[in-house]
Amino acid sequence: MPIIPAIGRKSFKMRGVVFSVYAVLIVGSVTTVYPFLMMISSASTSRIDFELYGVPPRYVYNEKMLMARYLDEKYKREIFDAMKFRYMLKEPYEDYISGQKIIRKYGRTLEMIKVLEAFDLSEPKLRRRLDDWYEFKATLALKYKDTYFHAGIFPIGESEVAFQDWLRAKYPDAKAMAKAVAEQRDSYIEIFLPYDAYERHSWYPAKDPKSQLWQECRATLPEHIMCVMTAKSLYQKALLDKYDKIEALNAAWGTSYGYFWQAQFPFTRPDDASGADWEEFVRKKIPMRYVKLDIERCRPSYAAFLKDRYGTVEKYNGLMEDNAASLEDATLAEYMPEESLKLSNWTDYYENAAPIDGIIVDSADVYYAKFLADKYKDVDGVNDAYGTAFASLWQVDPPWREQDYDDLTARKSHIIWNYLTRNYVYVFKRVFLMGRPLINTFILVVLTVLIQVTINPLAAYALSRYKLRYSAKVLIFMLATMAFPAEVAMIPNFLMIRDLGLLNTFAALILPGLASGYYVFLLKGFFDSLPQELYESASIDGASEFRMFWTITLPLSLPVLSVIALFAFGGAYGSFLWAFTTCQDKKMWTLMVFLQQFSGEASASCPYLVMAALVLAAIPTMIVFLSAQKVLMKGIVVPTMK
Numbered sequence: 001m002p003i004i005p006a007i008g009r010k011s012f013k014m015r016g017v018v019f020s021v022y023a024v025l026i027v028g029s030v031t032t033v034y035p036f037l038m039m040i041s042s043a044s045t046s047r048i049d050f051e052l053y054g055v056p057p058r059y060v061y062n063e064k065m066l067m068a069r070y071l072d073e074k075y076k077r078e079i080f081d082a083m084k085f086r087y088m089l090k091e092p093y094e095d096y097i098s099g100q101k102i103i104r105k106y107g108r109t110l111e112m113i114k115v116l117e118a119f120d121l122s123e124p125k126l127r128r129r130l131d132d133w134y135e136f137k138a139t140l141a142l143k144y145k146d147t148y149f150h151a152g153i154f155p156i157g158e159s160e161v162a163f164q165d166w167l168r169a170k171y172p173d174a175k176a177m178a179k180a181v182a183e184q185r186d187s188y189i190e191i192f193l194p195y196d197a198y199e200r201h202s203w204y205p206a207k208d209p210k211s212q213l214w215q216e217c218r219a220t221l222p223e224h225i226m227c228v229m230t231a232k233s234l235y236q237k238a239l240l241d242k243y244d245k246i247e248a249l250n251a252a253w254g255t256s257y258g259y260f261w262q263a264q265f266p267f268t269r270p271d272d273a274s275g276a277d278w279e280e281f282v283r284k285k286i287p288m289r290y291v292k293l294d295i296e297r298c299r300p301s302y303a304a305f306l307k308d309r310y311g312t313v314e315k316y317n318g319l320m321e322d323n324a325a326s327l328e329d330a331t332l333a334e335y336m337p338e339e340s341l342k343l344s345n346w347t348d349y350y351e352n353a354a355p356i357d358g359i360i361v362d363s364a365d366v367y368y369a370k371f372l373a374d375k376y377k378d379v380d381g382v383n384d385a386y387g388t389a390f391a392s393l394w395q396v397d398p399p400w401r402e403q404d405y406d407d408l409t410a411r412k413s414h415i416i417w418n419y420l421t422r423n424y425v426y427v428f429k430r431v432f433l434m435g436r437p438l439i440n441t442f443i444l445v446v447l448t449v450l451i452q453v454t455i456n457p458l459a460a461y462a463l464s465r466y467k468l469r470y471s472a473k474v475l476i477f478m479l480a481t482m483a484f485p486a487e488v489a490m491i492p493n494f495l496m497i498r499d500l501g502l503l504n505t506f507a508a509l510i511l512p513g514l515a516s517g518y519y520v521f522l523l524k525g526f527f528d529s530l531p532q533e534l535y536e537s538a539s540i541d542g543a544s545e546f547r548m549f550w551t552i553t554l555p556l557s558l559p560v561l562s563v564i565a566l567f568a569f570g571g572a573y574g575s576f577l578w579a580f581t582t583c584q585d586k587k588m589w590t591l592m593v594f595l596q597q598f599s600g601e602a603s604a605s606c607p608y609l610v611m612a613a614l615v616l617a618a619i620p621t622m623i624v625f626l627s628a629q630k631v632l633m634k635g636i637v638v639p640t641m642k
Contacts, residue, residue, distance in 0.1 A: 036618075043612035044420045048072045048110045050608050060416060064113045070408050070415060071109040073157065074148045079199055081240065082233035085261040086400035089115060119405050125387040129399050130406055136371045137223055143289055144364040146198040146227040147218065153605045155192045156426045158418075159225055164188040166217040181210040187433035189426065198229045201285055202347055204338050224407050228398065231286055231363040232265040238285045239263055239277065252277075264395050267361045267369075282359060283351045288336040290363035293350070295332055297358035303328045305353040309345075320345060335362075369393040423612035430598065431616070435586050437594035441573065444509050444590060448572035449565050455515045456564065457557065460523030461549050465535070475524065478517030490578065497582055508582040509590075513571070519564050526560050527553060566628055573621060591617060 034055070041055045048069055052058055059066040075083045084091070084106060092103045106112050119126060137145075151157030155164065168188050171177035178185045185191060194211040197203040205211055218226075240260045243249040250257055253273045257263060269275050269282075282291065306327045310316040313327050320342060324330040336350075337343050350359070372393055376382045379393050390396045408415065431437055463471050493512045502508045530553065538548045554561070576592040583589065589597070595613050602609045 039611055040615055043423055043608055043615050045608045046072065046419070047606070047608075048108060057419070059419060063118070064116050066412075066416065067116045067405070067408060068109045068113050069419065071112070071404065073151075074404070075109075076146075076148075076150050076152075078197070079146070079227075079233075081237045082199070083400075085233045085236045086397075087112075088259070088261050090259060117401070119402050121402075121406055121409060125385065126399075126402060129386045129388075130402055132372075132375065133398055133403060134223065136368055137226065137228055139371075140228060140364060140367060142215075142218055144229055144367070145218075146196060146229050147193075147221065148225055148227045150193065154426065154602065154609060155189065156422055159221075160191070160193055162221055162225065163193055163214060163217050164191050166220065167191060167213070170213075181213060182208065183210065186435075187429070189429045189433060198287060198289075199234060200287060202288055202336075202343070204289065204336065204343075207338075224411070228364050229287070229290070230365050230368075230398070231290055231361065232365055232397075234286065235265040235278075235281050236260045236263055238281045242277070265365065267366055267394055269356050279356055282356075282361065286361075286363070288347065288350065290361070291336075291350075292334050292360050292362045293332065293354060294358045294360055295334055298332060298354050299328070301353055301355055301358070302332050302349060303330065305349045306330055309348075365394065368398065369396065372396055423609050424616060427598075427609060427613045427616055431591070431594065435589055435594065437589050437591045440506075440588060441591040443506060444575075444579075445569055445572045447506065447510055448513065449568045451510065451514055452516065452519065452568040453561050453565050456519040457523055457554065457561065458549075459515060460520045460527055461553060463520070464524045464527035465545070475521055478520050481517045486578070490581065493578075494581055502582075504583050504585040504588045509575075509579055512578065522564075523557070523560065526557060530556055562628065566624065569624060570621060 037055045038053060041057050042050060042053065044057050045052070046069060049058060049065065052065075059069050071083070089106055089112065091105045093105075095102055095104045104111075121127065121130075147159045149158035151160060155161070165188075167177050167181070171180055174185070174187055177188060177191075181191065183191075194206065194208070194214050196205070205215055239249060243252070246257055246260060249255070249260065249263070255263075255274075263274075266278070269278055306316055310319065310327075313324055313330070316322065316327060316330060317324060320330075322331050333342070333346055337346050372382050376385055379390055379396070382393065382396055383389055388396075463474060468474075489512070497503060497508045497511065502511070534552050535548055538552060543551070574592060575590065576596060579590045580593045580596065583593070595617055598613055599610045602613075
């Protein structure tokens with residue numbers, strides 16, 4: 001009898017019932033689907049927006065959120081303060097929490113959303129300023145450029161991926177690549193960038209094989225990845241570290257600045273109160289790769305320094321491997337040397353004995369000022385071309401904000417797509433390229449399904465066809481196995497597998513689940529409901545028992561066997577604890593074991609990668625069950641109809 005009768009179906013009351021039923025079904029489906037959509041969305045986030053739950057991720061439709069994530073991806077934590085100076089952020093700033101005013105500083109790019117702004121990139125003067133900056137940047141030597149877009153914890157940033165792709169093109173064989181970088185790596189996706197610290201005072205690129213390959217790769221990177229290191233922002237950061245508050249700087253310098261980014265960095269020592277801080281920065285803080293010595297001006301003081309340090313030219317030559325006839329003829333490098341002993345000697349002289357007028361600032365700031373002077377002659381020409389009001393050429397700031405906005409606008413679709421798919425791509429590569437979890441899982445699932453739909457029907461057929469005295473006891477014994485959780489039998493099963501020497505084999509994964517008491521009970525009941533006349537006719541025709549099983553029982557039992565196969569697939573695919581216990585060898589890990597290990601590695605620092613792994617792991621099960629809905633319904637309905 002139908003729940004909704006044909007008569008009176010169009011009445012207001014019955015329509016209300018129908019509407020209520022559909023409403024309940026819709027709400028139920030939403031509560032089922034929405035958490036999975038939330039997982040998919042969270043898997044496309046990063047460290048700054050993982051906790052901003054929503055479907056889809058906010059950066060897809062919110063431009064300022066996209067800009068905040070872009071900046072977080074672009075700027076390394078080591079130069080975050082320098083980036084804030086480049087953006088001329090007004091901090092500390094006032095904020096209100098629960099009605100109470102507090103003074104804060106920007107700790108991450110997510111907090112900068114309200115001060116991020118858009119630009120009219122078609123405006124001629126702004127466009128000219130950007131084009132000039134790009135032209136200058138393309139001609140600048142690599143030593144003045146760091147790289148943007150570092151992920152850090154996992155090598156998924158644009159710079160890391162670019163280095164991995166470059167290595168793959170240079171060394172198609174992963175073993176050759178691992179030998180070239182002098183690291184024990186199984187795949188390209190494990191490659192991190194070597195340590196770079198372009199903002200450090202005495203750092204120089206290392207000479208190990210991996211660092212040399214990275215320097216070679218850097219020459220091939222697109223310009224949007226390259227970060228011009230300027231001394232000005234580093235100088236402002238040094239002032240912040242020293243004075244902490246702008247009022248303290250103003251008191252020392254006699255100025256009235258509102259923010260540290262208003263302090264300028266002249267290329268020579270100023271004569272006012274800021275001169276001491278300028279000299280301290282140049283001697284102790286500035287990356288020494290961005291200065292050089294005036295050899296003629298430094299020669300007398302260098303000879304005196306060597307005499308005080310070594311005493312005689314013979315001792316100096318022996319230690320420094322030089323062939324100077326006298327200390328006055330000793331080799332003095334114009335630029336910071338790379339050899340450790342010579343670097344120590346040069347650094348000691350540079351920081352403590354070199355005359356300040358013999359130290360020449362050789363940073364990107366200087367070359368940018370020269371570039372503008374060659375193009376526009378003086379600052380008035382620059383201001384006319386750019387629509388700005390700079391006081392001198394050395395005070396002209398690069399268009400940092402505008403450059404970032406221009407890059408984001410030009411590559412917006414690519415960037416959003418990269419953010420949406422990057423975590424999935426990385427996890428997918430980890431699964432395919434590291435170990436054999438997919439192959440092992442596929443073999444396990446196929447063997448488990450085949451065995452379950454072979455052994456269980458044979459056992460059930462025997463109990464159904466042959467009326468044994470103890471059939472009921474056998475069934476009770478099989479059903480009794482369902483009274484105990486699998487964990488109870490795990491230890492004896494493990495000991496048995498160990499004693500048989502089957503650990504770290506597929507036999508260890510499959511043997512304990514060869515048969516299921518529940519499936520035998522279910523199949524026996526189904527076989528009992530089949531018409532006995534079919535078997536009697538087949539017997540009269542001379543069919544063997546196996547022939548009747550193969551041609552009569554199995555075809556009629558296809559719906560219920562399909563259900564058993566689906567559940568066997570789900571059990572084998574999702575099995576973790578037993579696989580983890582019996583197969584410790586990494587080569588025998590199944591997908592679930594791999595995901596558990598990966599989750600332990602990434603859950604604390606990169607939970608969004610764990611979400612991506614779980615979404616990918618759910619896809620095979622979802623595809624199988626969605627494609628087998630009709631079979632599932634038959635497996636439920638047919639036994640009932642019988």
